[in-house]
Amino acid sequence: MSLNTSPKKRYSVFAVAREAARYHTGWGRAWRKPQPKKRYDVVIVGAGGHGLATAYYLGRNFGITNVAVIEKGWLGGGNTGRNTTIIRSNYLQDPSAAIYEKARGLYETMSQDLNYNVMFSPRGVIMLAQTEHEVRGYKRTAHANALQGVTTEFISPQRVKEIVPIINLDGPRYPVLGGLWQARGGTARHDAVAWGYARACSDMGMDIIQKCEVTGIRQFGGEVRGVDTTLGPIDCDKLGIVVAGHSGVLADMAGFRLPVESVALQALVSEPIKPVMDCVVMANTVHGYMSQSDKGEMVIGGGADGYNNYTQRGSFHHIEETVRALVETFPMVSRLKMLRQWGGIVDMTGDRSPILSKTPLEGCFINCGWGTGGFKAIPGSGWGFAELMARGQSPLTDEFSMFRFREGKFIDESVAAGVAH
Amino acid sequence: MLTLLCPCCGVQADETELAPGGEAHLKRYGPGSTDDDFEGYLFMRENPRGVHFERWRHANGCGKWFLAARDTVTLEVYGTYSAQTTEPPEHIKEAITAKHPGWSWREFA
Ligand SMILES: Cc1cc2nc3c(=O)[nH]c(=O)nc-3n(C[C@H](O)[C@H](O)[C@H](O)COP(=O)(O)OP(=O)(O)OC[C@H]3O[C@@H](n4cnc5c(N)ncnc54)[C@H](O)[C@@H]3O)c2cc1C
Numbered sequence: 272m273s274l275n276t277s278p279k280k281r282y283s284v285f286a287v288a289r290e291a292a293r294y295h296t297g298w299g300r301a302w303r304k305p306q307p308k309k310r311y312d313v314v315i316v317g318a319g320g321h322g323l324a325t326a327y328y329l330g331r332n333f334g335i336t337n338v339a340v341i342e343k344g345w346l347g348g349g350n351t352g353r354n355t356t357i358i359r360s361n362y363l364q365d366p367s368a369a370i371y372e373k374a375r376g377l378y379e380t381m382s383q384d385l386n387y388n389v390m391f392s393p394r395g396v397i398m399l400a401q402t403e404h405e406v407r408g409y410k411r412t413a414h415a416n417a418l419q420g421v422t423t424e425f426i427s428p429q430r431v432k433e434i435v436p437i438i439n440l441d442g443p444r445y446p447v448l449g450g451l452w453q454a455r456g457g458t459a460r461h462d463a464v465a466w467g468y469a470r471a472c473s474d475m476g477m478d479i480i481q482k483c484e485v486t487g488i489r490q491f492g493g494e495v496r497g498v499d500t501t502l503g504p505i506d507c508d509k510l511g512i513v514v515a516g517h518s519g520v521l522a523d524m525a526g527f528r529l530p531v532e533s534v535a536l537q538a539l540v541s542e543p544i545k546p547v548m549d550c551v552v553m554a555n556t557v558h559g560y561m562s563q564s565d566k567g568e569m570v571i572g573g574g575a576d577g578y579n580n581y582t583q584r585g586s587f588h589h590i591e592e593t594v595r596a597l598v599e600t601f602p603m604v605s606r607l608k609m610l611r612q613w614g615g616i617v618d619m620t621g622d623r624s625p626i627l628s629k630t631p632l633e634g635c636f637i638n639c640g641w642g643t644g645g646f647k648a649i650p651g652s653g654w655g656f657a658e659l660m661a662r663g664q665s666p667l668t669d670e671f672s673m674f675r676f677r678e679g680k681f682i683d684e685s686v687a688a689g690v691a692h
Numbered sequence: 693m694l695t696l697l698c699p700c701c702g703v704q705a706d707e708t709e710l711a712p713g714g715e716a717h718l719k720r721y722g723p724g725s726t727d728d729d730f731e732g733y734l735f736m737r738e739n740p741r742g743v744h745f746e747r748w749r750h751a752n753g754c755g756k757w758f759l760a761a762r763d764t765v766t767l768e769v770y771g772t773y774s775a776q777t778t779e780p781p782e783h784i785k786e787a788i789t790a791k792h793p794g795w796s797w798r799e800f801a
Pocket residue numbers: 316317318319320321322341342343344345346347348349350351352353354355356357358483484485486513514515516517536537538572613614615616617641642643644645646647648692
């Protein structure tokens with residue numbers, strides 16, 4: 272099959288059977304590999320989950336399909352392919368609950384919608400309360416969630432132990448005093464989310480251009496005109512910047528400043544073991560969280576570096592802190608070997624909430640600031656940001672303007688969740 | 693592991709001994725300033741992929757603040773210097789120029 276014929280093949284049990292019968296020779300590519308055109312209606316910079324979801328909903332909800340998504344590396348190779356895949360929507364503030372719950376809801380049907388198995392697994396998420404402050408904080412969040420229509424509950428230590436038998440309730444420093452439980456939170460396969468959206472975008476005729484770095488943003492009279500790339504200039508009417516840790520670099524090209532700083536955030540996985548834990552547990556006070564992948568590896572997330580960097584590696588001592596916290600909470604971890612460690616560059620805003628916004632440059636929009644916790648938001652963010660780009664306004668993104676800082680209209684989630692994943 | 697020479701006490705300190713304090717050379721604006729200036733001071737950050745000037749405190753040591761010039765990609769340290777200054781010393785600027793000809797930073801303050 273040539274690189275540029277559209278695959279359009281539906282994945283199904285019948286397709287698997289058919290391909291099995293002919294030794295899997297007929298699958299074809301999931302997306303085309305086009306050369307960039309001279310001009311598009313919309314150019315999205317960054318083929319992470321948020322960029323691809325934006326393109327997808329531009330096509331699906333607004334019929335805008337003359338779209339290119341430009342990626343300097345490979346699609347999904349940024350934070351989208353580096354995160355620990357936790358999905359939840361138990362946030363405190365109304366605008367956050369709205370966009371994260373929209374996203375969580377879209378995850379429920381994403382595999383069907385995209386005809387791509389993203390392995391969404393609503394296995395439940397517990398956020399442990401290990402200080403009196405956390406108990407009060409999470410009870411408050413549970414009440415706020417009830418008003419927002421997000422199903423969560425505050426549960427007792429005994430209930431925590433029932434759900435997670437391997438947990439140690441009375442650790443030496445921070446005993447477990449309860450937990451915020453979201454039964455329909457969980458995980459999904461991160462790569463598959465990027466791949467599923469990419470395939471659907473490609474099927475709609477959009478161009479996903481990999482190994483093409485945006486090196487400049489062209490503008491005239493305060494309006495965006497296009498981008499310069501390593502494959503030459505590309506014109507566009509509207510530009511969406513969706514580059515996570517590199518937002519500051521792109522903002523600099525566009526000529527505006529951002530309230531964002533980039534730091535490395537790390538994760539690690541253990542050797543695979545038999546099933547021991549069938550939900551996600553987060554311990555924000557001691558900075559550690561864990562879930563078990565379908566392969567059996569314990570997937571562990573840790574702390575972010577305290578200083579600006581673009582290393583995709585992270586400081587070594589955070590691993591020690593994370594593992595120390597986990598050994599206290601789950602003593603069995605002390606016998607596990609760790610297999611891999613990696614980092615991603617996360618974009619942190621002053622109030623730890625994202626930015627989905629118009630910018631000082633007319634026609635140029637930015638979606639960033641998801642920091643340590645934007646995987647869960649991918650479909651909701653794409654939905655809202657596509658609406659913002661198509662219509663100039665969206666109820667999902669209204670409160671997330673980059674101009675909220677000057678007005679003091681923060682969406683303060685950092686107090687609600689010590690670690691915000 | 694990142695290590696920085698504390699210019700206050702002369703110890704080559706591990707990052708676990710230090711507390712990062714964010715971007716350096718910010719010009720402070722208070723009541724009576726324009727919204728632009730106040731927002732810029734409080735929230736807007738350079739966040740460069742490359743040369744960065746930043747504040748550090750030798751928290752588990754002499755306890756004093758100092759400044760560092762560092763590369764955010766390679767983690768190379770160009771030098772550390774006193775916090776009692778509005779601009780990095782010449783020898784640090786030269787060390788940076790040797791590696792990054794044409795580097796820039798907003799106005800020092
Ligand atoms: C270790 C770790 C654990 C995490 N755990 C969780 C979690 O459990 N749950 C959760 O919800 N979130 C988590 N997150 C956060 C989540 O991964 C991110 O918020 C999310 O993936 C951001 O997606 P994105 O599409 O905005 O960015 P990315 O996936 O980073 O995509 C941005 C893309 O832009 C490209 N790009 C950059 N500059 C240019 C340029 N000049 N030209 C062209 N392309 C460019 C990059 O190559 C990249 O592919 C975690 C993050 C990390 C690092």
